[in-house]
Amino acid sequence: MHDKLLVGTRKGLLIMSRQGRADWTVESAHFEAIPVPYAVHDPRTDTLWVSLDHGHWGGKLHRSHDLGASWEEVEAPKYPEGDSVPPDFSVPAKTNYIWLIEPGGVDEPNRLYLGTDPGGLFISDDGGDSFQLVETLWKHPTNTHWFGAGRDHPGTVAIVVDPRDSRRLTVGISVGGVYVSADGGESWEARNRGLYADYLPDPQHEYGHDPHIILASPSNPDVLWQQNHCGMYRSVDGGRQWRDISDKSGGPAGFGFALALDAEDERVAWVAPAVSAEYRVPVDRALVICRTEDGGETWQDLRAGLPQRDCYDLVFRHALDVHEDALAFGTTAGNFYVSDDRGDRWRCLLHNLAVVYSVRFM
Amino acid sequence: MAQVKFTPNLQRFFPDLRACEVDAATIAEVVDAVDMRWRGLGDYIIDEQGALRKHVNIFIGDELIRDKRRLSDAVSADTRVYIMQALSGG
Numbered sequence A: 001m002h003d004k005l006l007v008g009t010r011k012g013l014l015i016m017s018r019q020g021r022a023d024w025t026v027e028s029a030h031f032e033a034i035p036v037p038y039a040v041h042d043p044r045t046d047t048l049w050v051s052l053d054h055g056h057w058g059g060k061l062h063r064s065h066d067l068g069a070s071w072e073e074v075e076a077p078k079y080p081e082g083d084s085v086p087p088d089f090s091v092p093a094k095t096n097y098i099w100l101i102e103p104g105g106v107d108e109p110n111r112l113y114l115g116t117d118p119g120g121l122f123i124s125d126d127g128g129d130s131f132q133l134v135e136t137l138w139k140h141p142t143n144t145h146w147f148g149a150g151r152d153h154p155g156t157v158a159i160v161v162d163p164r165d166s167r168r169l170t171v172g173i174s175v176g177g178v179y180v181s182a183d184g185g186e187s188w189e190a191r192n193r194g195l196y197a198d199y200l201p202d203p204q205h206e207y208g209h210d211p212h213i214i215l216a217s218p219s220n221p222d223v224l225w226q227q228n229h230c231g232m233y234r235s236v237d238g239g240r241q242w243r244d245i246s247d248k249s250g251g252p253a254g255f256g257f258a259l260a261l262d263a264e265d266e267r268v269a270w271v272a273p274a275v276s277a278e279y280r281v282p283v284d285r286a287l288v289i290c291r292t293e294d295g296g297e298t299w300q301d302l303r304a305g306l307p308q309r310d311c312y313d314l315v316f317r318h319a320l321d322v323h324e325d326a327l328a329f330g331t332t333a334g335n336f337y338v339s340d341d342r343g344d345r346w347r348c349l350l351h352n353l354a355v356v357y358s359v360r361f362m
Numbered sequence B: 001m002a003q004v005k006f007t008p009n010l011q012r013f014f015p016d017l018r019a020c021e022v023d024a025a026t027i028a029e030v031v032d033a034v035d036m037r038w039r040g041l042g043d044y045i046i047d048e049q050g051a052l053r054k055h056v057n058i059f060i061g062d063e064l065i066r067d068k069r070r071l072s073d074a075v076s077a078d079t080r081v082y083i084m085q086a087l088s089g090g
Helices: B008-012 B027-037 B041-045
Strands: A004-009 A012-017 A025-030 A038-042 A047-054 A058-064 A072-074 A097-103 A112-117 A120-124 A155-161 A169-174 A177-181 A211-216 A224-228 A231-235 A256-261 A269-273 A289-292 A300-302 A320-323 A326-330 A336-339 A347-350 A356-361 B002-006 B020-022 B056-060 B080-085
Touching: A004 A038, A004 A047, A004 A326, A038 A097, A038 A356, A047 A097, A058 A097, A097 A155, A120 A155, A155 A211, A169 A211, A177 A211, A211 A256, A224 A256, A256 A320, A269 A320, A326 A356, B002 B008, B002 B027, B008 B080, B020 B027, B027 B041, B027 B080, B041 B056
Parallel strands: A320 A356, B002 B080
Antiparallel strands: A004 A012, A004 A356, A012 A025, A038 A047, A047 A058, A058 A072, A097 A112, A112 A120, A112 A155, A155 A169, A169 A177, A211 A224, A224 A231, A256 A269, A269 A289, A289 A300, A320 A326, A326 A336, A336 A347, B002 B020, B056 B080
């Protein structure tokens, strides 16, 4: 089922669909007026999962077993009583925001992961009925090098489950860096070699890096990509060594948030650049998606159908997705674009959404 | 004298800002000292109550300072102080 899209916005969730030759349309709207940081379809159980960010009532989690016809709230993850937030442990820990919902491996259909603010990874082994904090990561001795980015506290923004071995996990903490577990989350190793953090006294420090998003190439999961606060990086050895693949030719690929990977070819990726961390605007006020087909050696600008003047749209980290030749993304200015030819040509389907936080094919 | 370095991003507002040495016993005194040299710089780093602004980080060596409310962390003659921008947005 990939003829549907889940679009999480500041004002609710949209389910979009298309049939036959017709274009994408909004099929239904859910959780209206409530911010939806993330929504995803779990193909193992045919379940929809949605995180909500109530202004008044805290971060919540809902699921649907009938593709959105009805919703059920499940208990949101909770930090243990008495815990406090790294790096200075002066603030009591509570679930402020659910950044990400990631299904476990195909061989463990009851396992689900959540990435939260502040800096938590939660695991459920009962299909999402209950979640436990992964204390080995939360209390990792390097957590004094974590801090907030955008939000006040560190956030767990990337969770990668190795399709060859579900116990192999790669997690991105923003700010904290890349952590890898080979044993299903029982122990963790930081893997930030080759990354650069220009906001640290020692930019090549072992910890304290800022992966905005990390993904693994489905056709070769040892190939990891990350859109980092300080550039684009790629690893061919599961994150042991990262290589800077930012565009060195003066092109825009460098700073940004969003990333999408081709399922078949480990050399192909798309990013949505902005000028820099200090100038969070599109390069030359023109919207561009960049594609590499050679593992980041070179980047192509994809602009056809995208606004090329007076544009202030940015693409947040979970708001770009790909399925086969189709790409879709939503922007901070509430525009929604799709492409049917791997980004060569785009069309804007919706102009007046609220800020788009996440876009996922289902 | 403590050595103080700044995020280059502050040069957008203080074009002649550069690394310097100051005579100070605490981080609060470091901020006072650099504010004397670049008038108004202190307001970019701390708020009117003297607390570190939410999206500013100050490091002593590689470690974040502990007291963000009163900036009482001790500074000695060979201390390296880094006034950096925390990351925001996204």
